[in-house]
Amino acid sequence: MGKTVYKKLKGSQSFRQRLLLSTLSSTPITIEDIRPNQTYSGLAKHEISLLRLFDTVSDGCIVEIYETGTKLKYKPGTIMGGRVNHPFQCDVSRSIGYYLEPLIVLCLFAKEPLNIRLKGTTNDSKDPSVDTFKSAAFHILKRFGVDFEAMSLKIESRGLPPNGGGEVVLSLPIVQSLTAVNWIDEGFVKKIRGVTFSTKVSSQFETSMIRAARGVVNPLVSDVHIFTDHRTGPPAGNSPGYGISLVAETTSGCYISVDTAAAHVRDEDTSGLADDVKKDLMPPEEIGEGIANTLLGEIAQSGVIDSSYQGCYFFFVLYVLKMFPRFASENFPNMGLKLLET
Structure with a gap:
C-alpha cells in the first residue's frame, strides 16, 4: 500500500464542514494551528465529541490528536450507518442539532440505514433545535428525493444547558437515487x-x-x-x-x-x-x-431555505453535484466542482 497523503489545512474555522467533506470525498486531512494562542488552546470538547460520532458511524476511521490538541490528523473510513447499539453521548456545550447537521448529510450515503440514540442538549440558543429538524429539515431533504416516511426523530426527553439530559432517537434511510432540484419559488x-x-x-x-x-x-x-x-x-x-x-x-x-x-x-x-x-x-x-x-x-428575505439550514444543505448540494457530474455540467456550467477540492 502507498503512503497516505494528507491534505493540509489550518485553523479551527469550518471544522464540521471540513470533516464532512473529507469523509464524503475520502480525503485524509491534517488540521494545524487549532486555536494556538488562546487561553484554552486546541480542540474544544464538542469538536472531540463530533470526531467520536464520525468514528461511531464509520468503519476504519483513524483519528490522531496531538498532545497539545492544536493539531489533528483525520483519515476517513467507510460510512457504515446501521443500528448503533449504544447511546452516543454528545458534549452538552453544544446542542444535539450541532451534531445532527453533518450526521444527516453523511449517513444518507452510508451502507445501511442509520438508527442511533443521541444524548445531550436538545435545545439551546446557538444551534438549530431538534424540533426544527423534525418540522423543517426533513422536508428539505424530501426535496432531494429522500424517503420522508423513513426519516424520524423522536424526542424522548428534553435537555437544556448547562447539564443537558436530553435524548433523541434518529432514524435515517440511505439514498438510492437523488432528485434534481430547481428551487427558486418561495411562495406565500x-x-x-x-x-x-x-x-x-x-x-x-x-x-x-x-x-x-x-x-x-x-x-x-x-x-x-x-x-x-x-x-x-x-x-x-x-x-x-x-x-x-x-x-x-x-x-x-x-x-x-x-x-x-x-x-x-x-x-x-x-x-x-x-x-x-x-x-x-x-x-x-x-x-x-x-x-x-x-x-x-x-x-x-424571500429564501426557499432559512438561514439556519443554508450552510448544511449547501454542502449536501455540492456532494450531489460531485456524484452526478452530468447533472452539474448541464445545470451549473460555470460553477465547477473546485469547492470540493479546496
Whole structure:
C-alpha cells in the first residue's frame, strides 16, 4: 500500500464542514494551528465529541490528536450507518442539532440505514433545535428525493444547558437515487406551526410565549397553531428552561424555521457557569414576541431555505453535484466542482 497523503489545512474555522467533506470525498486531512494562542488552546470538547460520532458511524476511521490538541490528523473510513447499539453521548456545550447537521448529510450515503440514540442538549440558543429538524429539515431533504416516511426523530426527553439530559432517537434511510432540484419559488406563507416547551418550570411560561407570538403573527396569517410540550421528571432532563420553535409553510412547499431557548449556559472557555448565570432568564413574553419577529425577518428575505439550514444543505448540494457530474455540467456550467477540492 502507498503512503497516505494528507491534505493540509489550518485553523479551527469550518471544522464540521471540513470533516464532512473529507469523509464524503475520502480525503485524509491534517488540521494545524487549532486555536494556538488562546487561553484554552486546541480542540474544544464538542469538536472531540463530533470526531467520536464520525468514528461511531464509520468503519476504519483513524483519528490522531496531538498532545497539545492544536493539531489533528483525520483519515476517513467507510460510512457504515446501521443500528448503533449504544447511546452516543454528545458534549452538552453544544446542542444535539450541532451534531445532527453533518450526521444527516453523511449517513444518507452510508451502507445501511442509520438508527442511533443521541444524548445531550436538545435545545439551546446557538444551534438549530431538534424540533426544527423534525418540522423543517426533513422536508428539505424530501426535496432531494429522500424517503420522508423513513426519516424520524423522536424526542424522548428534553435537555437544556448547562447539564443537558436530553435524548433523541434518529432514524435515517440511505439514498438510492437523488432528485434534481430547481428551487427558486418561495411562495406565500399559508400557515404557521410551532411548539413551545418547558422543563422543570411552570407550564404558564409556555402560555405566555404562545400569547406573545400569536400577538405578532395572528394579524398576518389566519392558520396558526402552536402546541405545547411541558416536561417534568426524567423526561425534563437535568436543567430548567423553556423555549419555542416556529415554522412557516408556504404555498410552494418551503419551510422557514426559527427557534430559541432560555436556559442557563456554561462559559465555553472555562466549562463553568457563565458570568450571567445569576441573572434571571429572559421573560417568556419577550421570547415569544422576539421569535415571532425573527420568523417574519426570515420570511422577508424571500429564501426557499432559512438561514439556519443554508450552510448544511449547501454542502449536501455540492456532494450531489460531485456524484452526478452530468447533472452539474448541464445545470451549473460555470460553477465547477473546485469547492470540493479546496
